[in-house]
Amino acid sequence: MMRLGRVAIDPSLILAPMAGITDQYFRLILKRIGGVGLVTMEFISSEALTRGSEKTRHMMQFSEEERPLAIQIYGSQPGRMAEAAEFVQALGADIVDINMGCPANKVLKGCAGAALMGDLGLARDIIRTVRRSVTIPLTVKFRVGLDETRTNFLELGRICEGEGVDGVALHARTARQMFAGRADWQRVRRLKEAVSIPVSGNGDVETPADAWALVRETGCDGVMIGRAAVKNPWIFRQIAAGRSGAAPQEPTIEERRDLILFHFSLLREREEERLALHKIRTFTGWYTHGLxxxxxxxxxxxxxxxxxxxxxxxxxFFQVLLAA
Ligand SMILES: Cc1cc2nc3c(=O)[nH]c(=O)nc-3n(C[C@H](O)[C@H](O)[C@H](O)COP(=O)(O)O)c2cc1C
Structure with missing residues (x-):
C-alpha cells in the first residue's frame, strides 16, 4: 500500500500513462482483470484543454469503476497548467500528474515534457502554480535528466518535495535515451534515499519477478508498468498474487480470447466500426504476442x-488453440 496524499494506492502497482494506449477501454480492461492499484490516463495537453478542444475533453471521459484514476497533463505555461489542473480536479479525477519526462519532439519543442528538466526554474514555477490551484493529490513523473551530462533527477525530486508534491515517479532513463538501453534502477534507489515523499520506480519491468526485484533493489514505494502491461494485462494480478512467492499464474486460452472479445465489445459500444476495428487490430497484435x-x-x-x-x-483461432 502507498499513499499519494489522501488517496490510498493498494496494491501499490500503477499503470503508466501511455498515449494512444491507456484510453478508457484499456483502463477498464485492467480494472476488470484486477491487481492494479492506480490507472493513469494518456497525457493531456494543457494548451488544447484550456483552449476548449472538444477532442481533448472527449478523451478525458472516465467511469467510477476506474478509480482511483490519475490524469496526466503537460505543458510549459504555469498559468495554463494550473487551469488544466483545475479542470482535472473539477472533472473528479483522484490525482493530477504533471508530465516532465516525455521525450517526444512535438512536446519538447513546446518546452514541455522532459524539456522542463532543462529548466528547473520553470519546472518549479509550474509545480508551485499547479499546487496552489488544486487540493487533490499532485504527482510528477520525470526521467533521469536530459542526457548523461545533465542528470538532475535528484534536484527535481527535491523541488517536488519542497513544493508539496504528493509523490513522484521516475522512468530511470535520460530523455536522450528515449527507450534505448536499460533503465538504471539504481537511480530509483538514489531518488528514494533523497526524498521523503513516495517514489514509484518505472522502466523495464517486464515480469512479476522484475517488479519484486525493483522494490527489493531500490526500496521504492510503488511500481509503475507501461509496455509490459499491454502485452500482458494480467501482470498486475500476477504480481499481486506472487507476493507469497508463488509462480505467476498464466492466463488461460479462454481468458485471452475473452479479453480480446471484451475489448472489442467496449470499443463497439462507443466507436464507429472502422475505428473500433483499427484499435482492436493493434491490441490483438499485442494480446496474441507469443501464441x-x-x-x-x-x-x-x-x-x-x-x-x-x-x-x-x-x-x-482460439478454437484451434483449445483443440490442440
Ligand atoms: C506508446 C507509449 C506512450 C507513452 N505515453 C506517455 C505519456 O503520455 N506520458 C508519460 O509520462 N509517459 C508516456 N510513456 C512512457 C511510459 O509511461 C513509461 O514511462 C515508459 O514506457 C517506461 O516504462 P515501461 O518500461 O514499463 O514501459 C509512453 C510510453 C509508450 C511506450
Missing part, C-alpha cells in the same frame, strides 16, 4: 473490414 500461429491471425485480421468477420476469426 502459436499468432502471426497468421494478425495477418488475417489486417484485411478484415467487418465486426462479424473479426469475431469469427478470433473464435476460429
Amino acid at each position: 502459436p500461429d499468432g502471426r497468421i491471425l494478425r495477418q488475417k485480421i489486417n484485411s478484415l473490414t467487418s465486426v462479424s468477420e473479426f469475431i469469427d476469426a478470433i473464435e476460429e
